[in-house]
Amino acid sequence: xxxxxxxxxxxxxxxxxxxxxxxxxxxxxxxxxxxxxxxxxxxxxxxxxxxxxxxxxxxxxxxxxxxxxxxxxxxxxxxxxxxxxxxxxxxxxxxxxxxxxxxxxxxxxxxxxxxxxxxxxxxxxxxxxxxxxxxxxxxxxxxxxxxxxxxxxxxxxxxxxxxxxxxxxxxxxxxxxxxxxxxxxxxxxxxxxxxxxxxxxxxxxxxxxxxxxxxxxxxxxxxxxxxxxxxxxxxxxxxxxxxxxxxxxxxxxxxxxxxxxxxxxxxxxxxxxxxxxxxxxxxxxxxxxxxxxxxxxxxxxxxxxxxxxxxxxxxxxxxxxxxxxxxxxxxxxxxxxxxxxxxxxxxxxxxxxxxxxxxxxxxxxxxxxxxxxxxxxxxxxxxxxxxxxxxxxxxxxxxxxxxxxxxxxxx
Amino acid sequence: xxxxxxxxxxxxxxxxxxxxxxxxxxxxxxxxxxxxxxxxxxxxxxxxxxxxxxxxxxxxxxxxxxxxxxxxxxxxxxxxxxxxxxxxxxxxxxxxxxxxxxxxxxxxxxxxxxxxxxxxxxxxxxxxxxxxxxxxxxxxxxxxxxxxxxxxxxxxxxxxxxxxxxxxxxxxxxxxxxxxxxxxxxxxxxxxxxxxxxxxxxxxxxxxxxxxxxxxxxxxxxxxxxxxxxxxxxxxxxxxxxxxxxxxxxxxxxxxxxxxxxxxxxxxxxxxxxxxxxxxxxxxxxxxxxxxxxxxxxxxxxxxxxxxxxxxxxxxxxxxxxxxxxxxxxxxxxxxxxxxx
Numbered sequence: 001x002x003x004x005x006x007x008x009x010x011x012x013x014x015x016x017x018x019x020x021x022x023x024x025x026x027x028x029x030x031x032x033x034x035x036x037x038x039x040x041x042x043x044x045x046x047x048x049x050x051x052x053x054x055x056x057x058x059x060x061x062x063x064x065x066x067x068x069x070x071x072x073x074x075x076x077x078x079x080x081x082x083x084x085x086x087x088x089x090x091x092x093x094x095x096x097x098x099x100x101x102x103x104x105x106x107x108x109x110x111x112x113x114x115x116x117x118x119x120x121x122x123x124x125x126x127x128x129x130x131x132x133x134x135x136x137x138x139x140x141x142x143x144x145x146x147x148x149x150x151x152x153x154x155x156x157x158x159x160x161x162x163x164x165x166x167x168x169x170x171x172x173x174x175x176x177x178x179x180x181x182x183x184x185x186x187x188x189x190x191x192x193x194x195x196x197x198x199x200x201x202x203x204x205x206x207x208x209x210x211x212x213x214x215x216x217x218x219x220x221x222x223x224x225x226x227x228x229x230x231x232x233x234x235x236x237x238x239x240x241x242x243x244x245x246x247x248x249x250x251x252x253x254x255x256x257x258x259x260x261x262x263x264x265x266x267x268x269x270x271x272x273x274x275x276x277x278x279x280x281x282x283x284x285x286x287x288x289x290x291x292x293x294x295x296x297x298x299x300x301x302x303x304x305x306x307x308x309x310x311x312x313x314x315x316x317x318x319x320x321x322x323x324x325x326x327x328x329x330x331x332x333x334x335x336x337x338x339x340x341x342x343x344x345x346x347x348x349x350x351x352x353x354x355x356x357x358x359x360x361x362x363x364x365x366x367x368x369x370x371x372x373x374x375x376x377x378x379x380x381x382x383x384x385x386x387x388x389x390x391x392x393x394x395x396x397x398x399x400x401x402x403x404x405x406x407x408x409x410x411x
Numbered sequence: 412x413x414x415x416x417x418x419x420x421x422x423x424x425x426x427x428x429x430x431x432x433x434x435x436x437x438x439x440x441x442x443x444x445x446x447x448x449x450x451x452x453x454x455x456x457x458x459x460x461x462x463x464x465x466x467x468x469x470x471x472x473x474x475x476x477x478x479x480x481x482x483x484x485x486x487x488x489x490x491x492x493x494x495x496x497x498x499x500x501x502x503x504x505x506x507x508x509x510x511x512x513x514x515x516x517x518x519x520x521x522x523x524x525x526x527x528x529x530x531x532x533x534x535x536x537x538x539x540x541x542x543x544x545x546x547x548x549x550x551x552x553x554x555x556x557x558x559x560x561x562x563x564x565x566x567x568x569x570x571x572x573x574x575x576x577x578x579x580x581x582x583x584x585x586x587x588x589x590x591x592x593x594x595x596x597x598x599x600x601x602x603x604x605x606x607x608x609x610x611x612x613x614x615x616x617x618x619x620x621x622x623x624x625x626x627x628x629x630x631x632x633x634x635x636x637x638x639x640x641x642x643x644x645x646x647x648x649x650x651x652x653x654x655x656x657x658x659x660x661x662x663x664x665x666x667x668x669x670x671x672x673x674x675x676x677x678x679x680x681x682x683x684x685x686x687x688x689x690x691x692x693x694x695x696x697x698x699x700x701x702x703x704x705x706x707x708x709x710x711x712x713x714x715x716x717x718x719x720x721x722x723x724x725x726x727x728x729x730x731x732x733x734x735x736x737x738x739x740x741x742x743x744x745x746x747x748x749x750x751x752x
Contacts, residue, residue: 048559052584070562072722072729074585098562099580101728107585107595107664123693123723129667130595152723153693159667176693183667228690230681231669232661258689258696258712300688303681 032081033058039065039090044073051075051082059083062090062116069093072100072123078108081409084116087140087170094121102127102157106134112409114138120145125174127157133403134158136166137410143173147196149254151175155197159183160233165406167191175254176261177202178219181209183233188400189214198255199224199264200246205231209239210400220253221261221268222246222288227275228260229298229307236275240397241283246270247322248287253329263299265290265330274298274375276312279395285346286322290329291368292346293319295359297375309375310352316361317393321346332379336368344368345386350375360391437468439492442512442534451530451545451554454512461551462486462516462527468493469514470616473608474601476635476649478657479735481577482567484525486516487601489617497621503628505602505621511535513599519567528563529581530554533591533599540597542587558584570737577732586729594662605632606653635741647745648677650738654727667691670702684713685749692716695724705749714743 035050035058037043047067050060056079064085069092075082082104084090094103103121106113106128117140118125125141128134141155155171158164159182166189171178178197181187187209193216194200200216202224203209209225216222223246227236246269255262264271267289272278273296285292293316298309325344328337337344345366349359352375361367371383438455441448448454458464465471469488477485491497492510499505507513512534518527527547534541545554546561560583567575591597601607607630609617614630633641633649641649651672658665660673668690671682681687684702689695689712697715704710716726717739725731 045557045559045561048583048585052558071560071580071583074583074589076585076588097722098578099722099725099729099732100586101723105585105589107588107592121723122721123695123728124691129664150694153691153695157691159691176691180691182691228688230687231690232666256692256694256696257698258700259692260688260690301686303686 034061035059036061036063038063039067043067044070048073051077051080054080056080056110062092064089066091066093068096069103070096070098072097072102072105074105074107075111076107079110080108081112081114082116083112083114086115087117087138090116091119092116093119094125095119097122102152105129106131109133110405111135112137114410116140117142119143121152123152124154124157125152125171127154127159128161128164129158130160131158132162133406134161134164135406135409136169138167139169141169141171141174141178143175145173147173147175147198147251147254149175149256153177153259154180155194156180157182158187162186163402163406164188165402165410167410169193172196174198175256176259177224180204181206183231186400186402188212188402193217194219194222196251198251198253198261200249202226202261203236203239204228205234205236206239207233207235207237208400211239211241212243215245215247217245217247217249218251219249220251220255220266221264221271222249223270224261224264224273225271225275225278226260226273227298227308229302229304229309234307237277238397239275239277240279240281240395240400241270242279242281242395244283246283246285246288246292250287250289265294265328265333267291267327267329269293269324271296272311272314274307274309274311276308277397278311278314279316279397280314281317281319281395284320284322285324286320288324289327290325290333291344291348292321292324292365293348295347295349297350297352297372299376301376310357311350311359312353312357314359315393315395316347316363316389317395319363321363321365330379332382336384339384340366340368340386347389349387349389351383351387358391359389360393361389362393435466437466437490437492437512439510442490442492443510443536445536445538447543447556447558449556451532451556454532456488456490456512456514456532461547462518462530463523463525466490470620471613472602472617474653475606475608475630475632475640476646476653478600478653478730479738480517480730481565481579481733482519482569482735483517483528483579484519484521486518486525486527488514489602490514491620495620497617499604499621499623499628501624501626501628503604505599505604505607507535507599507602509535509537513602515601519565527551527554528565528579529557531582531587533597540591540599542584542591542597544581544584544587546581557581560584560586567733569733575733580729580732582729589664589729590657590727592662592664600653600657603632604628604630606630606649636737643745643748647741648672648674650741654738658727684711686752693723695726697724703746703749706747706751708743708746711746714739714746717742
């Protein structure tokens with residue numbers, strides 16, 4: 001599908017479905033026991049107790065209103081659904097949080113989280129670890145003070161999991177990544193909005209992911225596909241980024257130094273780092289001041305013989321590229337812009353591996369090849385030139401499919 | 412510290428001898444049957460008020476290098492049912508038979524002044540270990556199950572003499588598991604034989620209910636604050652093992668971090684934190700590049716996070732609302748001693 005650029009008003013995504021209560025009622029399994037938890041006094045102990053005493057199949061129903069919480073919540077029972085009255089009606093507020101690394105932690109399988117909000121957690125907002133078949137649907141995560149370095153790192157944070165479905169969520173203000181999937185396999189992130197985060201959506205050290213029909217805007221960088229060394233799962237591959245609107249990512253990087261996203265230039269659309277077999281197609285790019293698509297290796301020193309720092313096998317096709325590269329926020333960016341007629345080309349590749357790296361693009365825009373021979377080469381020694389990345393750029397990775405029960409849970 | 416505890420144990424034993432009737436036996440069925448007993452008294456671990464009269468079937472022990480918990484004093488017991496035996500493995504882990512229990516009481520004040528706040532039990536059932544927190548009532552007549560945890564205002568006097576008012580957090584049942592998880596299953600942490608501190612009498616009783624391997628295992632691990640018991644490196648690693656490795660190991664709650672402080676990972680320099688970059692630290696990085704910057708504690712994320720009480724930054728994430736000044740000093744000294752590349 002070739003999509004002509006029509007500006008950010010023409011959304012290629014389906015509108016976020018903020019599901020009606022009637023539809024919710026239909027989705028409730030008949031056998032399930034509902035455990036109703038109202039907001040108000042004692043919410044911490046009442047809600048935590050419900051999450052502990054729930055049995056597989058039960059639904060913990062969050063009432064209307066604000067739940068003022070003092071500690072992290074956690075769920076360790078498999079097959080439980082946590083459902084609110086809507087992302088603007090059932091609000092878990094962690095503004096008064098005294099301890100724990102996240103707002104809500106899920107460590108059990110087959111869990112559905114839907115129709116509520118998490119606000120102002122001190123660390124990550126919702127983390128699911130080793131939680132297979134997890135569904136996040138119609139959830140809002142927000143740091144209400146806007147983008148700040150003191151905000152928590154990740155908004156929605158599944159890690160070390162198999163089958164992750166993130167659908168129709170909204171994340172605002174994460175000081176690392178709004179939606180972050182780490183060290184997982186078989187992943188869909190779709191129909192979601194990420195804004196005013198450092199990274200809108202980040203897929204890190206993951207295998208097999210589809211990121212589609214999302215809006216990433218006003219972040220530092222829109223969508224990142226990264227791989228880092230010295231981790232239990234590495235060698236990220238097979239990620240498709242398609243049908244997303246990646247526009248006006250212009251929030252100055254506010255990540256605490258030391259974190260990898262602190263190195264993402266403000267105004268990045270999609271950045272692929274140290275992965276292989278990545279497809280970027282049918283996206284709309286506009287207003288990303290540094291570049292629309294950056295394909296680079298891991299640039300820091302590392303001590304890990306298993307780690308592959310360079311990018312291989314990237315296919316870029318049928319993306320719409322609006323204005324970009326007009327305010328490059330990376331070393332040497334201004335010089336490059338001056339050399340290439342006032343703006344940096346929309347697609348940048350570090351050039352590591354040469355033709356053997358198999359980085360191909362059929363997009364009708366210039367590509368800047370930095371001409372590096374090593375991923376960690378200083379930018380001053382790069383040999384930049386315009387390049388043709390010819391070859392078969394057509395997407396060919398298989399579509400990611402979730403177990404039917406996961407899709408049924410949000411239908 | 413150890414000597415003092417031994418004296419305390421002798422005093423407690425003397426007090427026990429003077430006690431009138433011996434307590435009833437431990438209620439074995441409450442330990443092994445499914446279900447969540449509402450009161451601690453149902454187990455029969457303690458007679459009378461509080462925890463001053465433990466059941467004679469309990470074996471008291473301490474840890475040579477313990478977990479820091481807001482300067483709380485801890486009283487630990489193990490219970491191994493009659494006719495069953497624990498097994499000390501060749502790697503020095505202790506395996507307990509079904510029906511066993513580990514009973515750990517947190518409180519403040521030493522000796523006769525010890526006032527319990529909560530008692531956490533680990534119950535070895537046929538299905539695995541169950542972790543439950545009980546909070547003592549004001550009269551100390553019993554402790555009630557608090558699966559969801561709670562917070563209590565407590566005045567703490569630090570070793571420095573400073574008095575601090577804290578919001579003491581009793582962990583919820585899931586938080587018990589967060590620290591005690593090994594591949595998603597609850598597992599004891601403390602009973603690692605080299606780190607166990609047993610008086611002569613306690614050791615004799617433990618040996619009468621435990622099998623030992625052919626290879627010698629001895630309980631002489633480093634005491635974190637006693638240079639006579641080990642080198643700075645050994646004591647720092649022992650401290651990190653007790654305070655961090657329950658999560659920071661390849662099967663623990665922090666497996667995704669790649670920062671591993673368990674004994675088996677000690678030979679992997681990066682996994683130990685040396686020149687290891689953060690992964691999901693967020694503002695926990697404190698603007699630093701490495702978990703441990705050798706020679707430079709001020710630029711080490713580890714020191715930054717141990718020195719913080721802010722949720723999202725503080726490590727460990729649960730069980731601590733104060734900074735362990737003496738522990739931080741040890742780790743600072745250790746990092747200072749490490750040579751840079």
